[in-house]
Amino acid sequence: MSENFPAGATPVRVGIIGTGYAAQRRAEVFQGDRRSRLVTFWGNSEANTAKFQDTFGVTPQESWQGLVNNPEVDLVLIATINQLHGAIAEAALEAGKHVVLEYPLALSHSMGKKLQHLAQESGKLLHVEHIELLGGVHQAIRDNLDKIGEVFYARYSTIMGQDPAPQRWTYHHEQFGFPLVAALSRISRFTDLFGTVQRVDAQCRFWPQVNPDYFRACLATAYLQFDCGLKAEVIYGKGEVFHQSERTFTLHGDRGTLIFIGETGKLIQAQTEIEIPVGSRRGLFKQDTEAVLDYLTTGKPLYVDLSASLYALEVADLCAQACQNITEK
Incomplete structure (x- = not known):
């Protein structure tokens, strides 16, 4: 938990892709937990992007590609249209980022397997939310x-x-x-x-x-x-x-x-x-987000394994x- 996070330790720098309900609940947790810092975001709706910026006080990126390649981002949180999940996760892993997604991991099992392999090769976290x-x-x-x-x-x-x-x-x-x-x-x-x-x-x-x-x-x-x-x-x-x-x-x-x-x-x-x-x-999005931070800062196992989500996708x-x-x- 955040109270055990050492003073002066470097927080996880987060970029969020999406501006909807899930993205907002995640942003609240990231901003309220000293183990993390929300640094940027991207949204595909001009009106929702402006509202998200006003609410959370962070500057948006011009594209999701710009976000995943931003050197100031350690973790990419994907909460946007399902069709983009696989492509964004692939680009983020190739850029050396940790990746957290709202389900599904991708729209096909074959793409999911590819992402699993990329995560294993890079040694980065690839976590799919299953708050159910x-x-x-x-x-x-x-x-x-x-x-x-x-x-x-x-x-x-x-x-x-x-x-x-x-x-x-x-x-x-x-x-x-x-x-x-x-x-x-x-x-x-x-x-x-x-x-x-x-x-x-x-x-x-x-x-x-x-x-x-x-x-x-x-x-x-x-x-x-x-x-x-x-x-x-x-x-x-x-x-x-x-x-x-x-x-x-x-x-x-x-x-x-x-x-x-x-x-x-x-x-x-x-x-x-x-x-x-x-x-x-x-509070389920909060639980999932805190579990991710627990894993990244202490190594505590997550409540769901990537292989379990991938099997459901299969x-x-x-x-x-x-x-x-x-x-x-």
């Missing part, structure tokens, strides 16, 4: 999983209605990427809890906007068979066609069922229902390929 693993729901599942015995079926559904769908990067085919890659946390929850996947199948549908570069809704469903015997269904949808949002995680075991709806959980066994306390979602990439095969047929 720190959150209250995931921790509650971990704490109660043994109570339901052998888990044989699970279903995780996140649906977000949004009407009208905005013409922004989160609804842009290339900038957002395949939905289950972009929303990688849905798969990483399962691989973290249940390990390796034996078989993958998937389906995906997009509802087009007038501008063909954008969609007004999407629905992706993955069917995962795990080596442990679990059969899992992962559903992700958003946009104009959905009139009811939901976030439900259900796990069926031979001795009980766990159901989480939003931030409320239940353990059901026979005729008994027990409420499960779920921790808050607040599974998501296989889902994308399965959908591509259906389209080609």
